[in-house]
Each structure stands twice: as C-alpha cells, then as structure tokens.
Amino acid sequence: MIQRPATLLTPSIFAFTLLLAGCGAGTDLAQRPPPGYVGDVAARVSAVDWAQARPVTVQLDEFRFQPDRLAFERGTPYRLTLENRGNVAHTFTSEGFFKAIAVRRVTTAQGAVETPALVNLEIPAGQTDVVEFVPVEAGTYDLACHEPLHSGFGMTGTITVR
Numbered sequence: 001m002i003q004r005p006a007t008l009l010t011p012s013i014f015a016f017t018l019l020l021a022g023c024g025a026g027t028d029l030a031q032r033p034p035p036g037y038v039g040d041v042a043a044r045v046s047a048v049d050w051a052q053a054r055p056v057t058v059q060l061d062e063f064r065f066q067p068d069r070l071a072f073e074r075g076t077p078y079r080l081t082l083e084n085r086g087n088v089a090h091t092f093t094s095e096g097f098f099k100a101i102a103v104r105r106v107t108t109a110q111g112a113v114e115t116p117a118l119v120n121l122e123i124p125a126g127q128t129d130v131v132e133f134v135p136v137e138a139g140t141y142d143l144a145c146h147e148p149l150h151s152g153f154g155m156t157g158t159i160t161v162r
C-alpha cells in the first residue's frame with residue numbers, strides 16, 4: 001500500500017471518495033405536495049403565462065453555487081436552469097424554498113416530469129436540470145448542497161422570495 005501525505009487529499013478528492021461510498025442524496029419529486037408545502041398547485045401553475053417565464057441560471061461546481069444569492073417574485077413564472085459544471089454530483093436543496101413554491105415541471109436528462117413539489121434535486125456531474133415553478137410564499141430561505149461535506153466547503157446560498 002502506498003502512503004501519501006495527507007496534504008495531497010484535496011477537498012474534491014475527499015468528497016468524491018465519500019460520494020463513491022454511496023452517500024448521494026438523490027433527486028426526490030413528490031407526486032402531491034407533502035405537509036407544509038403550498039397547496040392548489042395545479043390552479044397556481046395554470047394561472048400564469050408560461051410563455052412569459054423568466055429564465056434564471058445557476059451553475060454548480062466544486063464547491064459553490066453561482067450565483068449563490070437568488071431572488072424571485074411571488075406569482076411570477078420562472079424557468080430555473082441548474083447546470084452542474086463540476087466533476088461530481090451536487091444537490092440544489094432548500095426545504096424552505098421548496099415548501100414556498102408551486103412546481104409545474106422538472107426536466108432532467110431522463111426527461112420531463114410533471115410534479116407539484118420538490119423534496120430534493122441532485123444534478124449528476126455535467127448534467128442540467130430545469131425547474132419550472134411559481135413562487136408563492138415570501139421569505140428568505142437557506143440553500144445548500146447536501147453531498148457529503150460540500151456545504152462545509154462553502155456550497156451554500158440564500159434564496160429570497162419577495
């Protein structure tokens with residue numbers, strides 16, 4: 001066995017090793033809004049004009065969201081593109097924000113899923129997810145990547161709904 005100085009263990013190698021150990025959070029889309037989520041999702045989603053959806057793009061890599069401060073307006077349709085430009089999977093996780101929005105559709109590499117609610121989003125390395133949603137509840141919500149150690153390396157952010 002070859003022993004290496006600990007200083008050669010960069011954060012990305014360390015996290016990647018943990019990821020291989022099977023600690024990924026995974027994408028989780030709800031078939032109906034769980035308790036604590038906004039209701040009347042179908043009505044809220046059909047009440048807006050999706051041709052006017054505002055595009056917002058967030059890039060994810062090791063170990064940050066760019067931008068890491070997001071602001072949305074209630075009642076406005078958004079098309080949020082999440083580009084993982086890194087070499088490992090990252091999650092876009094914000095329980096408070098997910099509870100505050102009405103979701104129309106999530107599109108991943110596997111295709112489009114009509115879903116009213118997000119529980120978690122994990123974007124594989126090099127892939128892009130698109131979330132179409134309408135913000136409903138105003139507030140300020142914490143954003144984080146839930147892959148092991150990533151938030152500790154600074155992969156956090158803030159989402160504001162006005």
Ligand SMILES: [Cu+2]
Binds near residue numbers: 145
């Ligand atoms: Cu991450």
